[in-house]
Amino acid sequence: MKIKDYLLAAFTILLALSLSIAAVLFAAHEKRMELAQKEPVSFQTPENLPEELLPTEPTTEEPTTTTEAETVTEPPTETESHSIPSDDSRIYFTNYTFQTVDTSYFDDAVFIGNSRLQGFILYSKIPDLRAYTYVGMTVKSYFTKAEFNINGTQMTAAEALENTPDFQKVYLKLGINELGWVSTEQFIDSYSKILEHIYSCNPNAIIFINSVLPVSQAAIEKDPTLSQEKIIEYNKAIQEMAAKYGACYLDVASIFTGEDGYMPYEYSFDGVHLNADSIQLWLKYLLEHGIEER
Amino acid sequence: MKKQITRHAFLLLMIATMFMALTACSNNNGNSTKETTSLVPVELNITEISQSILDSGVFADELSQVDSSYSEMLMNITKEEYVSAMIYMGSGATAERLILFEAADNTAAAALEEKCASHVKEQAEAYAGYLPAEVDKLEHAILKTSGKYVILCVAEDYSKAEEMIQELFV
Known part of the structure; x- marks a missing residue:
């Protein structure tokens, strides 16, 4: 009898313990499910911005020492190895031959530039283009702003390119964020350093330099730093730089310039950034201006 | 003696039941039925x-x-x-x-x-x-x-x- 009683007591205790453990486990599960639901997060901007993120003031970009203006080499017009197509005289190139290509042409290309080029990448409807683009990129921040996470390391565009295997072509698009700079020479001097850097990564790379696109009159009225005259001046200088370095100047601006010299309203949302439909016109232009490999 | 054991066993069962009820209740925190998380994952389109x-x-x-x-x-x-x-x-x-x-x-x-x-x-x-x-x-x-x-x-x-x-x- 005695043993039976003890067995009964033991069973009762065991049952009570099991029920308690089950209760604790059930409560823990409820808590986990609750944690899966979260409130929306609110964000605050940092109070103090790094200097490089502040709007560019023209005076800060002036060189502190005067330098002699560089002699710009007269661009070659014809060589024995090519002829300028009669319907494409606005394009500067050296010993290249243009051909129409398909999107596989971009497989070994890298696109580097500002928000306008980022728009091209996103709305081109071509997946997996290799691109180092960001809002506000300039010819200087190419070397200074670590915007890209490559294998867990934050890198500048320059460093990212150094870590990009097997690129053969580079498409560049810069200039709109530098319109407020006082000195065209300084802009070109910095742009030239980018070309030199690209060639140091791949001496045989084909560099395509997209001209600075026009802006609309309404955009200029809203933002006085935008200037169609400055854009034209920059593009002329870029064209000369491209010839000097053997890069290919692509006058994409010509397809988005209206008769009045400004970007027509229908191409853009804000007079500066192309809309998704207009990006297809840009893409068509690039596909019609592929270059035979050197 | 037998009565005593039975009484103790019953007491233990009561304590266990109360404990279970307390731990379950403490995780509701007064939430409404609408916000109670479903155990079945929700599929969204x-x-x-x-x-x-x-x-x-x-x-x-x-x-x-x-x-x-x-x-x-x-x-x-x-x-x-x-x-x-x-x-x-x-x-x-x-x-x-x-x-x-x-x-x-x-x-x-x-x-x-x-x-x-x-x-x-x-x-x-x-x-x-x-x-x-x-x-x-x-x-x-x-x-x-x-x-x-x-x-x-x-x-x-x-x-x-x-x-x-x-x-x-x-």
Whole structure:
């Protein structure tokens, strides 16, 4: 009898313990499910911005020492190895031959530039283009702003390119964020350093330099730093730089310039950034201006 | 003696039952039935949800769909980190965007949410020096996770967008 009683007591205790453990486990599960639901997060901007993120003031970009203006080499017009197509005289190139290509042409290309080029990448409807683009990129921040996470390391565009295997072509698009700079020479001097850097990564790379696109009159009225005259001046200088370095100047601006010299309203949302439909016109232009490999 | 053991056993059973009741109750915290988490994972149609939000008029910009392969370029989120994604970006004239992810599970969704939060902070820094008027939208970005789903919305009418998302993203 005695043993039976003890067995009964033991069973009762065991049952009570099991029920308690089950209760604790059930409560823990409820808590986990609750944690899966979260409130929306609110964000605050940092109070103090790094200097490089502040709007560019023209005076800060002036060189502190005067330098002699560089002699710009007269661009070659014809060589024995090519002829300028009669319907494409606005394009500067050296010993290249243009051909129409398909999107596989971009497989070994890298696109580097500002928000306008980022728009091209996103709305081109071509997946997996290799691109180092960001809002506000300039010819200087190419070397200074670590915007890209490559294998867990934050890198500048320059460093990212150094870590990009097997690129053969580079498409560049810069200039709109530098319109407020006082000195065209300084802009070109910095742009030239980018070309030199690209060639140091791949001496045989084909560099395509997209001209600075026009802006609309309404955009200029809203933002006085935008200037169609400055854009034209920059593009002329870029064209000369491209010839000097053997890069290919692509006058994409010509397809988005209206008769009045400004970007027509229908191409853009804000007079500066192309809309998704207009990006297809840009893409068509690039596909019609592929270059035979050197 | 037998009566005593029986009485003790009954007491123990009562204590265990009370303990179970207390621990179960302590995790409700007075929440309403509507907010009680279902044990069955909710399946959401992110295509339909994104279209509803796009059609609602909360955006000032023209948003266009972007190939999901660009999640890495935009947000440092690789294709392997989600099952599917819907990405809509503005023209570049604004910071507006609408991004939805379906992750493999809740843990993966939590990781995506962290990366989305970092992305918004980075964009706020970039736009502060580029288009300062857009910073307000980024400060009021809506970032919500529901099970294995994550949504990020940066919109002009962020109040209306948040209301919609609260209803659609349960």
